[in-house]
Amino acid sequence: MTSEAQFLEHVQSGGVVEAGDPMPDEYRALLVKFIAMHGNSELMGVLPERDWILRAPTLQRKLALTAKVQDEVGHAQLIYRVCEDLGAPREELLDDLLEGRAKFHNVFHYPTRTWGDVGVIAWLIDAAAIVSQKALLKCSYAPYARIMKKICWEESFHILHGRDVILAMMNGTDEQRELVQEAVIRWWGPIMQFHGTRMPPEKDLVLQYRIKTKDNESLRQEFLDGYVPQIRELGLEVPDPALRYDEGEGRWLYTEPDWDELRQVVSGHGPASADRLDLRRRMRDANAWVRRAVLADAA
Amino acid sequence: MIWEVFRQEREGAAFAHAGSLEAADEAFARAYAHELYGRRNESRALWLVPRGEVCTVDEFVDEFERNYRRVDGYSLKTRLREARERAGTQPE
Numbered sequence: 026m027t028s029e030a031q032f033l034e035h036v037q038s039g040g041v042v043e044a045g046d047p048m049p050d051e052y053r054a055l056l057v058k059f060i061a062m063h064g065n066s067e068l069m070g071v072l073p074e075r076d077w078i079l080r081a082p083t084l085q086r087k088l089a090l091t092a093k094v095q096d097e098v099g100h101a102q103l104i105y106r107v108c109e110d111l112g113a114p115r116e117e118l119l120d121d122l123l124e125g126r127a128k129f130h131n132v133f134h135y136p137t138r139t140w141g142d143v144g145v146i147a148w149l150i151d152a153a154a155i156v157s158q159k160a161l162l163k164c165s166y167a168p169y170a171r172i173m174k175k176i177c178w179e180e181s182f183h184i185l186h187g188r189d190v191i192l193a194m195m196n197g198t199d200e201q202r203e204l205v206q207e208a209v210i211r212w213w214g215p216i217m218q219f220h221g222t223r224m225p226p227e228k229d230l231v232l233q234y235r236i237k238t239k240d241n242e243s244l245r246q247e248f249l250d251g252y253v254p255q256i257r258e259l260g261l262e263v264p265d266p267a268l269r270y271d272e273g274e275g276r277w278l279y280t281e282p283d284w285d286e287l288r289q290v291v292s293g294h295g296p297a298s299a300d301r302l303d304l305r306r307r308m309r310d311a312n313a314w315v316r317r318a319v320l321a322d323a324a
Numbered sequence: 325m326i327w328e329v330f331r332q333e334r335e336g337a338a339f340a341h342a343g344s345l346e347a348a349d350e351a352f353a354r355a356y357a358h359e360l361y362g363r364r365n366e367s368r369a370l371w372l373v374p375r376g377e378v379c380t381v382d383e384f385v386d387e388f389e390r391n392y393r394r395v396d397g398y399s400l401k402t403r404l405r406e407a408r409e410r411a412g413t414q415p416e
Contacts, residue, residue: 099360106344109326115346172343179364319348 036165036235044110044168052234056166057113059236064104065122065129071097072301073137073146082140089186093147096179103172110168123306125293130154132215134295141204144194145212147187149252153219155180156248157237165235195259202260209256210264217265217279218287220245249277327353328378329361330371339371 029049035042042048071094078094081087105115121127132150137143158177164170194201221241226232232240239247253270256263267280290298331342342361347353350372357370391397408414 095359095363102345102356102360103343106326106346109346110344171341175343178366319352322348 033233037233040165041167041170042165051230053111055230055234056169056236057108057111059231060104060108060111060169061113061118061121062128062130064101064108064118065127066133067097067101067104068122069129069133069301069305072304073133073135073297074143076137077140077143080140081143086190090143093183093186096183100176100179103175104169107166107169107172119309123302123309125302128291131218131287131290131295132212133301134290134293134298135212135215136297138211139204139208140190141194141201141206141208142211144187144190144205145208147183148191149187149209149212149216149256150219151180151183151187152252153216153248155184156244156251157220160237160239160244163235163238169236191259195261205259206261209261213264214283214286215290216248217245217282218284218290220248221287222284246276249279253277325349325353326375327357327372328375329357330373331361331367332369332371333366334368337368339369342367342370344375 028047029051032049032052036052042052074090074094074097078087078090081090105118108118109115118127122129132146132153137146155177158173158180161173162170162177164173191205194205223242224240226240229240231237249268249270253263253268265280267278269278270276271278289295293299293302325348326344326346328344329342330339332339345353345356345360347356353372357372361367361370405414
């Protein structure tokens with residue numbers, strides 16, 4: 026048996042890999058790409074919420090939103106650290122992100138139009154993300170799995186914050202309720218695209234190496250199981266007439282998500298992609314002197 | 325500079341490895357560790373160790389099968405039975 030085949034058997038039978046262990050180049054490259062995309066998504070994912078810090082309806086909400094933004098940036102820090110130990114320096118990862126060579130999740134390419142969007146992001150987008158992240162707790166790459174434990178723990182606060190925002194609005198005026206319904210309609214398409222296309226598990230190398238432990242469709246089904254009832258119990262409508270749970274098939278049926286939109290958006294052509302990347306570039310340039318000063322001082 | 329972070333969750337608990345962080349010097353490492361690993365009071369104390377200072381021992385070969393050092397080196401079942409039978413205390 027080749028060492029590659031042995032490695033594959035090791036990870037498929039539950040074995041784990043540490044940073045200093047020998048690993049196939051293909052595995053290392055897949056890890057860096059996958060984990061960097063996650064780090065990028067945490068970093069870019071705060072921008073839709075950042076837009077609402079100054080417009081939050083109460084001081085309590087402003088503080089909670091600021092804390093959530095700090096959490097997500099903290100996750101990016103932890104995740105980029107994991108990439109660095111795999112041989113991908115953070116500055117290079119940021120170059121790749123800002124020059125459009127690396128991706129981040131589709132949902133962070135859209136504008137946040139109302140406070141209803143902020144609630145739906147913290148509630149449903151974070152829920153969809155947690156479903157994915159929980160499937161990483163058993164990742165074959167142990168340093169990533171360990172950091173996911175901390176991240177999932179912090180994300181659980183975010184969902185509560187999101188539900189609290191949503192419940193306050195749903196218990197409010199007709200106008201507030203309408204803002205939530207409009208946000209659910211706006212975000213449903215991107216949410217259904219979020220977990221990706223139904224790729225056959227045997228063709229998904231990320232699954233084969235047990236970097237993630239569940240295929241895209243299983244993750245989407247898990248999200249629908251958990252959250253469609255929560256949406257409907259508040260009297261909110263999901264904007265998909267075909268969406269229903271089929272007892273016979275034992276799964277949710279739904280209108281085919283717009284995969285062209287997904288491809289367009291994640292390749293940097295979403296409605297807010299250019300603005301978000303531009304803001305990140307300007308921030309990085311504006312803060313460059315701080316990094317120089319800190320490093321010079323320490324040297 | 326990379327620092328390894330060890331976290332103690334509550335008084336009396338062992339410090340367990342929590343992750344790592346990059347910081348230019350000790351003062352920054354303290355501040356970053358505080359924010360990254362303790363801002364929700366989830367840690368009672370943190371240890372920060374420069375990565376280069378950590379030494380690893382990971383070779384544990386039991387060449388002589390020294391199972392007398394371990395609980396699996398002792399099988400008492402049959403001996404206990406024999407002893408009980410001699411004492412007439414073996415339950416039916």
